[in-house]
Amino acid sequence: MNDVISLSGVVKRFGPVVALDGLDLTVTSGEVHAFLGPNGAGKTTTLRVLLGLLRADEGAMQVLGMDPWHDAAALHRRLAYVPGDVSLWPSLSGGEVIDLIGRLRGGIDPARRDDLISLFDLDPRKKGRSYSKGNRQKVALIAALASDVELYLLDEPTSGLDPIMEAAFRDCVRDLRAEGRTILLSSHILSEAEALSDRVSIIRDGAIVESGTLEELRHLTRTTVVARVERPPSGLVELAGVHDLHSEDGELTAQVESHAMPAFVAALAASGVVSLESHPPTLEDLFLQHYART
Template sequence: MKVIEMKNVDKIYGTVQALKSLNLEVEKGEIMGFIGPNGAGKTTATRILLGLLQSDSGESKVFGLDAFENAFEIHKKVAYVPGDVTLWPNLTGGEFIDLLGSLRGGLNRDKKEYLIKLFDFDPTKRCRTYSKGNRQKVALIAALASEAELYILDEPTSGLDPLMEMNFQKCIREAKEEGKTVLLSSHILAEVEKLCDRVSIIRHGEIVETGSIDELRHLTRLSLEVIVEKDADKFSHPRIHDFNIVDNKLHFQVEGKDLNEVLSELNKYKIVSLISKPPTLEELFMHHYGDDLSA
C-alpha cells in the first residue's frame, strides 16, 4: 500500500518553478530518504504533502486521500518536524510538546518521558532560551511521542550533536519496527545511507533518481584499484575515468555496464590483485550534482 503518492506535481512561486513534474512514492513501513541540496524543492514538496501549500498541477495523495482537500483527516495520522522550528517564546518546551501532541489527537506519556531522557532535554525552560538543536528536540519529541503512522521529517537533525543523532537513528529504527512509515528529507548523506530503505534524489524540483541505495549504486561508477604484472603504464581504455597510477597501482572509475569490457582488456596485463569499492551515497550524490559544482 502506498502511503505517499505524488504524481507530476508542479509548483510555481512567481517566476520560480520550485517543483517540476515531481513524482514520489513511499510504501507503507518504508523509510524513504529524500535528498537534495538547499533550494532543490524538498521543503516545498513536504509542505504540499501536509496541505500547507497547494500544488499548481498534478496529484498529491497521502493515505490515498488528497493532501490539500483532506488535510485534516491526514494530519490525524501524521507527525511533522519542520526544518526550521519556530516556537512560542513564552511557552516551555514541555508545554509545547503537550500542545502539539494534544492538537494531533493524543500523546503517549510514557514515550514522551522516555524521549525526554533519551535526548537529554530540559522541558522546563522557556522556548526562547533553547538553541537550534534544542528547538529541534522539541519538535522531534512531540513527533516521535505521538501515535502517528507517518513521520514527515524535514532535515530533523541539522542542529543535533553526533550523540543525539545516534539516538535519533535509534528512534527511527524503532518506528520502522513498529511498522511506521518515514519520509526523511536530509542532506546529511551518512544518515540517509544508514537509515533509509530507498532514496529519492531531487534536483531543481525534479526527482532525478529513485531506488534502494544498492540499485542506485549500479547506476553509477565503481572505484577500482588494480595491480597488474606488466606494463602498467601502457594500460588505457576509452570507458575509464579519473585514471592515475600510484606505486604501480592503477586507480580508476568505471560505469557498472562497462565493467566486463574493461576487465577483459585488463586481463591482457595479467591482474595480480583487484579491489573494487562501491560508491558511497556521497559519490552518488556528487554524480548527480557534479555539474552544479563545476558550474
C-alpha cells in the first residue's frame, strides 16, 4: 500500500468545540506533504490524533497501516515527532534528552546525532531550563532527525529558528526525501511549504479545503494578468471567470480563472495587445483565497 497516512471523515470534539470536522487527509509514501493552516485551524489536533495521543470521535484512520490509537507504541517505533511547542525537562541537558528520546524511539545513530548537533549549532550540555525557544526546538528536531524512521511528523518545526538554521533544516528535509522517507510538515509559513513540499493540504476550521500538488492547486485559482493594449478591449467584462478588471491609460489588470484564460487571451489579442505579463498564483494567494472567502 502506498498511503502512509490516510484519514477520512475524522471528527474530534473537545466538549462543545468541534476541533476536527470530518477531516480527510492522504499522505503517500516518499512525499513531503505540507499541512497548511493558521493557528487554531486544527493542525496540532490532527497530528495528535495521528499519534494516538488523542482519540478521534468518528472517522477511519490508518498510519503506516496501523491504527494510531490501538497500536500507538508499535507505530511510534516507525515515526518521529517534533511538537510545535517543545517543552524540555528543566534539569536534563539537551544531550540527555536527545539520547533518551532517540533510544525510547528504538535507537539513535550517534554519528548522525553529532552531525546534526554541529549542523544546528547546539550546545548539548545546557540544561533544559536555560534553552531559548529555538534551541528547545533544535533539541526535539535533532532527536527526531537522528532517528532512522519511515515517517516524520513535524509541527511548525521552524517557528523558533533563525534563517540560517531554517536553511539547514530545509537541507535535512531534502536529504530525507531523497532517502525515500515521508514527511508531514505542518506550517503556516508558506514559503517553506512552497520550497519543500510535493503536495499541500490546506486546513480550515477542522476540515481540509484543498489538497493536491502545488501545480494542481494553481490550476484551481486565478492568474494575475497585466497587459498593455492599443484599444480598450470589449467583451472582457462579460466573460465568466474574470475578476477585478481594471483598465486605465491602455494598461489593463485582471484576475483570471484558468478555464477563462483562452477566451480572455483571445479578447486581448483582438484589442491589439502590446505587452503581456502573467503571474502564476503563489501559495499565499491560494491561502488568502481560502481564508478571505467566508
